[in-house]
Amino acid sequence: MKDLCHSDALISLDQALANISSAISPLRGDEMTKLPIALGRVLSTRCIAPVDLPAFPNSSMDGYAFNSADIQQAGFSLTLAGISWAGRPYEAKLERGQCVRIFTGAVVPSGADSVMMQELVEAHDSTIHFPADTKGLQNVRAIAEDVKQGECLLSAPKQLTAIDLGLLAAAGIYEVQVKRKIRIAFFSTGDELRPVGSKLSAGQIYDSNRYSLAALLNNPCHEVNDLGVIADDKTAIRQSLLQASQSHDVIITSGGASVGDADYIKEILDEIGQVDFWKLAIKPGKPLAFGRIQDCYFFGLPGNPISVIATYQQIVTPALRHLTALSSQAIRFKAVCKSALYKTPGRQEFQRGILHQTDSGEYQVISAGKQGSNILSASSRANCYIILAREQANVDSGEQVLVEPFNLFL
Ligand code: AMP
Ligand code: MG
Numbered sequence: 001m002k003d004l005c006h007s008d009a010l011i012s013l014d015q016a017l018a019n020i021s022s023a024i025s026p027l028r029g030d031e032m033t034k035l036p037i038a039l040g041r042v043l044s045t046r047c048i049a050p051v052d053l054p055a056f057p058n059s060s061m062d063g064y065a066f067n068s069a070d071i072q073q074a075g076f077s078l079t080l081a082g083i084s085w086a087g088r089p090y091e092a093k094l095e096r097g098q099c100v101r102i103f104t105g106a107v108v109p110s111g112a113d114s115v116m117m118q119e120l121v122e123a124h125d126s127t128i129h130f131p132a133d134t135k136g137l138q139n140v141r142a143i144a145e146d147v148k149q150g151e152c153l154l155s156a157p158k159q160l161t162a163i164d165l166g167l168l169a170a171a172g173i174y175e176v177q178v179k180r181k182i183r184i185a186f187f188s189t190g191d192e193l194r195p196v197g198s199k200l201s202a203g204q205i206y207d208s209n210r211y212s213l214a215a216l217l218n219n220p221c222h223e224v225n226d227l228g229v230i231a232d233d234k235t236a237i238r239q240s241l242l243q244a245s246q247s248h249d250v251i252i253t254s255g256g257a258s259v260g261d262a263d264y265i266k267e268i269l270d271e272i273g274q275v276d277f278w279k280l281a282i283k284p285g286k287p288l289a290f291g292r293i294q295d296c297y298f299f300g301l302p303g304n305p306i307s308v309i310a311t312y313q314q315i316v317t318p319a320l321r322h323l324t325a326l327s328s329q330a331i332r333f334k335a336v337c338k339s340a341l342y343k344t345p346g347r348q349e350f351q352r353g354i355l356h357q358t359d360s361g362e363y364q365v366i367s368a369g370k371q372g373s374n375i376l377s378a379s380s381r382a383n384c385y386i387i388l389a390r391e392q393a394n395v396d397s398g399e400q401v402l403v404e405p406f407n408l409f410l
Pocket of ligand 2: 191255256303
């Protein structure tokens with residue numbers, strides 16, 4: 001891994017992503033999970049439909065089931081023979097000249113092939129009058145029109161959505177085989193950091209990164225272990241990294257990745273693992289460490305709060321998805337920038353913006369405000385990144401820019 005990047009030159013985000021994706025491979029190991037807790041898990045084996053969906057012909061509306069052979073262009077009357085309720089079918093065969101009251105989801109009785117909407121007929125006791133131009137073969141959901149027995153119901157790998165859970169349940173599948181969770185440990189480093197709730201002395205700050213990281217890591221595919229704050233102390237950091245690497249697939253740290261006096265992480269990692277330190281050509285988020293400690297992948301994120309979030313989203317998210325065999329393609333599109341943006345060429349920037357769609361459908365974005373990597377407040381008002389290419393200079397108001405909506409909830 002040492003030779004992935006060996007110079008002091010800045011490396012592009014794409015290069016870093018390519019390096020990471022060639023260095024990691026999907027984790028081995030599956031487990032069974034039950035439907036109620038399967039949302040967001042990654043299906044590891046495809047599911048075959050055990051049944052037809054629907055399993056029987058049924059009505060798509062409340063009305064009257066009849067045989068299209070009884071249709072007369074000028075209108076016609078049929079004799080009401082009974083009722084087919086959802087869950088309580090009309091058992092007999094429908095004879096010619098008969099119809100059956102039917103409700104949505106109820107079995108269309110044998111002998112019937114059509115359902116007429118109830119608002120369109122006139123009922124007089126047991127005589128039901130169907131109007132002129134009644135159409136046959138309508139409003140019946142055919143057997144297997146959704147899924148055929150033996151067909152692939154869901155292919156793998158796939159992150160299960162609410163719709164997938166409905167599909168599995170409809171087919172009567174209660175347990176599915178999914179990729180095991182990624183075991184992730186994370187901690188913050190820095191002598192100045194104190195946990196929220198404690199009293200601060202001069203020069204100390206609250207450890208905010210751990211809350212952002214915990215929230216970003218909150219994902220059904222992760223099993224997360226918060227190791228707290230570790231001081232800028234060689235022995236403590238070495239001990240934490242070694243211990244965490246024994247029982248986790250991934251360790252993520254924030255802070256201490258740059259080459260300051262107290263930045264011990266590099267030194268320690270040289271001893272206990274194979275980790276590269278990259279200067280990324282992105283802003284926010286220049287320093288980043290990536291590599292392995294034994295069988296555990298290591299991501300050393302920068303310390304500044306917005307750098308942590310941006311590097312997590314742009315680098316760690318795709319890497320973690322890769323570990324569960326999922327690809328990732330962030331949705332990016334063009335919007336008209338209604339603010340002038342300051343930008344010096346040299347690094348790709350992920351400026352925070354506020355995106356909206358005008359009444360005419362055009363996407364417009366404005367800057368969310370101060371862009372320092374320590375400024376949480378402006379980013380908290382943002383709902384997207386404005387992505388400016390490495391060599392781009394200042395942006396004038398009215399120019400088109402690329403935007404990527406945030407997804408901070410999963
Ligand atoms: P470092 O990368 O350790 O030099 O930290 C860069 C900046 O981020 C410094 O201003 C740190 O105080 C700040 N910082 C580092 N870790 C955290 C954290 N967990 N929460 C909030 N700020 C942090
Ligand atoms: Mg530090």
